[in-house]
Amino acid sequence: MNKKLYKKFLLSMMIAGMVTSNIVPLHTFAAEQKVHTTISQETIHNYSLGPEGFQDVLAPAMSNVLVMDSYAKTIRNQQETDLSGISSLNSYLRANMLKHQDDAKKNATYWLDNLKPRIMNTNQNIVNYNDTFQTHYSILLDAIDQKDTEKLKTELEKLYQSILTNKSEVNELLEQLKTFRNKMTADTQNFKQDTNQLTTILASTTAGIPYLEQRINGYNESIKKSNDQIIAGSVLCATLITCIIGGPLIATAKSNIASAEREIEILKAQISGAQAEIAIITDAKNKTTNMAETIDTAITSIQKMSNSWDTVAAKYNNLVKNITFITPEEFAFIKADLNTAKDSWQDLKNYADKLYESVKIAEKEEQDLMDRLLPSSVQYFYKPIHNAYTFEIKTGANAPNASYKVMNLTKRTTHNMWSGGPNASMWIDQLPLNLKDQYAVIATVNGMDYVIYKEVGENIPGANLNGTYQLFSALNNSSVIDMDRSTNNVTLWSNNGGNHQKWKLVYDSNKKAYQIKSVTNGNLILAWNDYQGSSNVFATPNQYYEEHYWIVEDAGNGYFYLKNKKNSRYLDVTGSGTKDGTNVIVYPFTASNNQKFKLQRLN
Numbered sequence: 001m002n003k004k005l006y007k008k009f010l011l012s013m014m015i016a017g018m019v020t021s022n023i024v025p026l027h028t029f030a031a032e033q034k035v036h037t038t039i040s041q042e043t044i045h046n047y048s049l050g051p052e053g054f055q056d057v058l059a060p061a062m063s064n065v066l067v068m069d070s071y072a073k074t075i076r077n078q079q080e081t082d083l084s085g086i087s088s089l090n091s092y093l094r095a096n097m098l099k100h101q102d103d104a105k106k107n108a109t110y111w112l113d114n115l116k117p118r119i120m121n122t123n124q125n126i127v128n129y130n131d132t133f134q135t136h137y138s139i140l141l142d143a144i145d146q147k148d149t150e151k152l153k154t155e156l157e158k159l160y161q162s163i164l165t166n167k168s169e170v171n172e173l174l175e176q177l178k179t180f181r182n183k184m185t186a187d188t189q190n191f192k193q194d195t196n197q198l199t200t201i202l203a204s205t206t207a208g209i210p211y212l213e214q215r216i217n218g219y220n221e222s223i224k225k226s227n228d229q230i231i232a233g234s235v236l237c238a239t240l241i242t243c244i245i246g247g248p249l250i251a252t253a254k255s256n257i258a259s260a261e262r263e264i265e266i267l268k269a270q271i272s273g274a275q276a277e278i279a280i281i282t283d284a285k286n287k288t289t290n291m292a293e294t295i296d297t298a299i300t301s302i303q304k305m306s307n308s309w310d311t312v313a314a315k316y317n318n319l320v321k322n323i324t325f326i327t328p329e330e331f332a333f334i335k336a337d338l339n340t341a342k343d344s345w346q347d348l349k350n351y352a353d354k355l356y357e358s359v360k361i362a363e364k365e366e367q368d369l370m371d372r373l374l375p376s377s378v379q380y381f382y383k384p385i386h387n388a389y390t391f392e393i394k395t396g397a398n399a400p401n402a403s404y405k406v407m408n409l410t411k412r413t414t415h416n417m418w419s420g421g422p423n424a425s426m427w428i429d430q431l432p433l434n435l436k437d438q439y440a441v442i443a444t445v446n447g448m449d450y451v452i453y454k455e456v457g458e459n460i461p462g463a464n465l466n467g468t469y470q471l472f473s474a475l476n477n478s479s480v481i482d483m484d485r486s487t488n489n490v491t492l493w494s495n496n497g498g499n500h501q502k503w504k505l506v507y508d509s510n511k512k513a514y515q516i517k518s519v520t521n522g523n524l525i526l527a528w529n530d531y532q533g534s535s536n537v538f539a540t541p542n543q544y545y546e547e548h549y550w551i552v553e554d555a556g557n558g559y560f561y562l563k564n565k566k567n568s569r570y571l572d573v574t575g576s577g578t579k580d581g582t583n584v585i586v587y588p589f590t591a592s593n594n595q596k597f598k599l600q601r602l603n
Contacts, residue, residue: 018550019050047131049319049334051348052311054126057304060354064298065119071291072108077442077449078284089201097198097281100190102287107183111291115180118173118361121299122305123352132162132350144335160316167309174306177299183290191285198278203474217286258477316325323481373443373452376423380433380463381601389558391460392427393441393453395420402443409454410437432554433457435464436512458489462564464507465552465600468519470495471503473557474596476578481526481571481597483518490526492573492582505552513549515542526550528564528586532595533587539570552599559596560590570595 143152230455326334351580361525375393391406403415404426411434417426433439435458444452458464471481473492482493482498495501502519503526516526524539528547542548544567553561562571564586572587576594589595 005166008253015180037302048315049337050344051126051308051341052315053304053308055351057301057308058123058126058352058355060297061119061123061301061305062359064117064294066359067294068111068291068298069116071287071294072111073110074285074493075104075287075291075453078105078280078287090209091196096190099195100187100194101281101284102130103183103328104187104284107180107187108291111180115173115176116262117300120228122166122170122173122302123356125169126305127349127352127356129162129166130345133159133345135343137338140338141335144331144338147328147331149323149326150486153320155482156316156320156323160313160320162307163313163316167306168312170302170306170309174299174302177295177302181292181295181299184295187288187348188285188292191288195285197392198281217282221286235429240392304445330437335361362392369400370450370452372396372400373402373445373450375441375453377461378441378453378455379461382430389431389433390427390429390432392425393417393423395422396428397422400422402447403595404444406431407442408434409440409442410434418546419579430556430558432556433460433463435552441598458507458512464505465505465514465599468502469602470501470502470600471562473578474555474593474598475573475576477598479578481584482518482526483539485520486544488524490537490539490581490584492578492584493580505599508549509550511565516550516562517542528566528569530566535569535587537586555596557593559598561595562597563589572599 005527006122071186083089083097104421121533136159139151140155143155144147148492185399253451295447301451374396376396377394378392380391385489393404399422400419401419401421403419404429406415406417408415411432413432415428415431417428435456437457439455439460440451441453472495473479473481475480475492478495479492480495480501482491482505483489484491485500493501499519504517504519504522506517507514518524518526518539521543522541525548527540527545529536529540530545530547540548549563549565550571553563553567555561563569564571567586569586570589572585573594574583574585576592587595
């Protein structure tokens with residue numbers, strides 16, 4: 001066997017964990033003098049400058065990151081429930097369950113935004129140490145050739161300090177991961193209690209709950225097994241020999257995960273009411289449980305990384321302490337080991353770079369999918385043909401087939417659209433839109449949810465309602481808010497299309513409210529007459545007082561409430577009358593039709 005081939009074979013054995021990297025390859029000694037054979041194996045082990053077991057650490061650490069990412073992204077994007085479908089649930093339990101959902105999402109986000117980058121950084125430190133070692137290599141070599149113990153000691157101490165810094169960062173990360181594990185464990189316990197309580201409450205009133213839970217649990221167990229296979233496959237692929245096994249194992253596992261997630265989404269789409277509520281909670285329980293278990297394996301990997309830095313640090317420190325006692329024979333050994341360590345650290349860097357490239361490819365694939373899913377347009381507008389305000393999106397030219405839904409993240413409500421591919425328009429008529437609520441468009445591909453659009457209501461194109469309108473009363477849908485041109489008093493009147501019945505809504509971002517201006521005279525604005533206890537509404541010159549502003553609130557079915565900014569009372573048709581000239585006032589909220597208005601946009 002030639003030296004080159006033998007070296008490759010040893011490298012593959014080393015990466016597979018069959019031999020450790022600090023054992024110097026036999027061919028390295030072939031060129032050395034026979035005096036080396038007198039050096040004890042213990043001395044060789046104690047003075048080795050190469051990496052110690054890092055190959056066995058990197059692959060599991062990276063695969064754990066990918067699996068944790070999968071769980072965290074699913075939890076973060078998962079549909080929430082406000083539990084409104086369960087009337088028998090008291091307010092205390094409901095509030096707790098809502099908080100548990102929110103806590104789980106925050107923890108998932110913390111993993112993605114904080115812990116994952118820290119793990120990637122500690123992995124990168126192993127790679128960066130190679131650069132440090134290579135920089136010091138020539139100086140170390142000169143010191144050995146010159147048998148300059150002080151120079152050699154100085155350079156080794158610099159490397160030792162770099163190792164201690166890396167070790168410290170890993171240990172800090174370990175503590176953060178353990179704290180995070182405790183939070184995840186609390187999430188798991190909370191969701192288990194939630195599902196147990198819901199099952200108990202619903203057992204006597206809702207049929208099929210045990211079977212529903214069994215199916216959700218079964219699909220999630222399949223996902224867990226597949227993620228375990230991804231970890232196992234990544235470890236196999238860490239070797240040069242067995243990736244032919246690990247690669248297909250990973251591919252099959254990913255396919256099984258997508259299939260199980262798709263089945264969960266199909267199941268959720270087929271149920272409603274209390275069953276839908278418990279399905280969401282049960283699914284969240286499974287995801288947090290599996291994520292908590294995966295963090296344990298991640299901690300084990302990082303602990304091994306810490307142990308490896310400990311071992312390397314101990315050997316460098318041992319050499320530094322004994323440098324003044326080095327014999328000529330040991331100088332020759334250190335030189336041989338230095339050359340081997342140089343190659344070993346470089347080999348480790350090359351191996352790690354391939355792992356990082358795999359992660360980057362996976363992340364790029366997901367980012368490419370996200371880019372394709374981004375809608376080409378989103379708008380909220382009045383659609384005359386439907387006589388309703390409509391939320392509409394249009395998919396991009398390269399969009400994959402996906403199913404879509406809109407979620408009010410503030411109110412925790414979901415409004416399903418339908419499935420579509422590229423250049424597809426889809427909408428929801430009469431979507432309740434509150435300007436201060438946050439909304440998200442969710443695309444589901446192969447069972448995985450992707451947030452492709454998120455915005456506060458007032459920032460959705462068309463939703464700020466700037467424009468010219470007639471304000472139709474919900475009392476009869478034919479009478480409008482009218483300004484008396486002689487007195488400027490505001491009343492309800494049959495629609496005649498005159499400018500005194502047309503109003504221009506202008507949003508003020510500082511006030512976070514609208515001014516409603518008369519088309520007849522742009523300086524006259526709809527206002528509460530805040531004088532001597534009056535509740536009357538009139539058109540008055542604009543002086544930008546608080547009572548000159550209105551907050552638009554969705555009333556459902558295409559209607560809106562107009563709440564005065566100063567006193568939080570609502571525009572109200574007196575006594576629910578519909579005769580021409582019925583006075584308009586501000587009045588405490590009643591949710592009655594005399595406080596609801598349809599904003600009919602003109603032109």
